[in-house]
Amino acid sequence: MEKLSVAILGTRGTPARYGGFETFAEHLSLGLAQQGHEVYVYCPKYQAYKASTYQGVHLIFVSNFEYLFKNRIPRAVCNLFYDIACLLHSCRQIGAKNVYMLGYSAGLFLVLPRLFGKKLIVNPDGLEWKSTRWGYFARSWLYFCEFISAHCSNYLIGDAQPITDRFATIYKAPVSTIEYGTELFEDDGHNLEYPKGTYYLAVARMVPETKINVIIEGFKRAKLGNRKLIIVGPVTDKSFFESCVLPHIGQDNIEYLGAIYDNVRLKKLRANPMALLHGHASDGTNPSLLESMGCSSPVISIDRKSNAKVLTRQNALYFEDEDSLASALKQFESLSESERHKMGMLNHQNVKDNFSWEACVKAHERVFRSFESK
DSSP states (O other): OOOOEEEEESSSOSSOOSSHHHHHHHHHHHHHHHTTOEEEEEEETTSSOOOSEETTEEEEEEOOOGGGOSSHHHHHHHHHHHHHHHHHHHHHSOOOSEEEEESOTTGGGGGHHHHTTOEEEEEOOSSGGGOTTSOHHHHHHHHHHHHHHHHHOSEEEESSHHHHHHHHHHSOOOEEEOOOOBOOOOOOSOSOSSOTTSEEEEEOOSSGGGTHHHHHHHHHHHOOTTOEEEEEOOOSOHHHIIIIIGGGTTSTTEEEOOOOOOHHHHHHHHHSSSOEEEOOOSSSOOHHHHHHHHTTOOEEEEOOHHHHHHHOGGGSEEESSHHHHHHHHHHHHHSOHHHHHHHHHHHHHHHHHHOBHHHHHHHHHHHHHHHHTO
């Protein structure tokens, strides 16, 4: 069968050291490369890994100066120019026929691959224009970008049904749902950083839409005695972190471990909490949620359709604000140990049955292959 050629744009690099899109891009690119396809992943020059290839994937480095700035607006502008530079390079200097853009914030520049005879596939980053993280003008720009992506792309791939439904219903765009995968993990119980069941875990970027501030306040209001709240994740909005997270660290049994890129350490943390507190409010299938489910962790999640679809409505507790989280935590504490264990095992089985990286890669391969002969 003919070899595919795919360029993956819109992430902060491979190997993944940042967030959901990066994890997804790494697994997708490696999976395609293992099938013998030609895969290029665009990376910022500031990333630590500098080799030109990574396990058979070609890495292309482009300047991105977001690391020079503290606030999210100038960082977002830097990322916009980074995406544009990646689009330009993919049009003129590599042979990939399929350009897979993760996120749509490049706006009108998304038309570039089409002008150079490439096939453009866009994976929207949730419904970003809904995020309260952004002001009026930024949200208006993102809404415009959504419109452009629906009309400029050959095809769209949503990672959750609410995203797919919107593009299909509002824009009548060609779109399908391909959900992320994850790996299963069963802990051996050795070298635990914290004793099993003594802590709740939150793993997320330090940004408003992950509701870390709500999780902290809800945990405090629940008054759970000696239980700890362990927070893990990179600081990508320093203003938010310094005002809404940092003042609470070291108080009320709240600890912040920073970003953890040691995969085994992170999986052990995911495998042994009372539950994951999942606050990702954007629509979409969140890799962090799947990873904890694959580690057999129970979940208390913010109430969003895409989260409930992944968890199944009956197999998790849900919250919307600080008070409802405090109530959910108290309800979870009232469950028997066997009931909590059952929640975790059902999550593990759900991931095993429905969310594999192999299935994700194969579904993307089918989409890319449909354009190779056109």
